[in-house]
Amino acid sequence: MTQTHIENGTRWLEQAGVRPTRQRVTLASLLVGDGQHRHVTAESLFEAAKGQGDAVSLATVYNTLRAFCEAGLLQEVTVDGSKSYFDTNTHDHPHFFWEDDGKLTDAPSEQLVIAELPDAPEGAEIASVDVVIRLRRKTAKG
Template sequence: MAVKSSTEQRRGQDWLAKGGLRPTRQRLALATLLVGDGNNRHVTAESLYASALKRGEKVSLATVYNTLKAFCEAGLMHEIAVDASRSYFDTRMDDHPHFFWEDDNRLSDAPAEELKLLSVPKAPEGAEITRVDVVIRVRKT
């Protein structure tokens, strides 16, 4: 089992505090996996669950799903749906596009400066646009 450093745990605690979330044992363990090294992540619930198990954390897949949803609701991460049955969770919170690598079901950041979005349709009456997700599907040649 990999040992968490105090710096990693502090980053996880600070991240949870930023979202106003109580640092339960399971939330702190998952937050530390997501942001402990200071890097942004694109994860699925299943990949985060596997990382948690590998690190020796006692957490269920259902708890991982619920915790990721709570992190999104707290404004700590975004959920990106790549199709009707698959979502990724991104800790990078600025607006930016993504590449979805079809060969290995992986999401990565795409260069935002190369995307030129000239306009979007008006929101239907009684609604507002909250965000625009751009997912560019790619495969290796």
């Protein structure tokens, strides 16, 4: 990991008011150090940290991702009601979920049109709308 990655990760945390501990900086640098948006699972981020020789437990990765979500740094996208992906792009946008390899990618926002939403039940308000479009690769027909 380069010094620039570390500086970008540290700045990302500080701008959100999150204390930049060593482990948080390590994970933040993996998430945003190169300036690109990404979708990760706790497990994939854990493996990336481990691959760099950083000693971070899987429990710490889960807790840190939750803290980053609470600070508004990440958006959690749940697929199948149990699998969570964490997105560094926190603006409202749709996603493609690739069933064949379990990957989550951004879908083009400008092509999505939601004309109307149902009214929220009495005493509730709509907090957000998540759009996940499930994809499967076409198989060649013989």
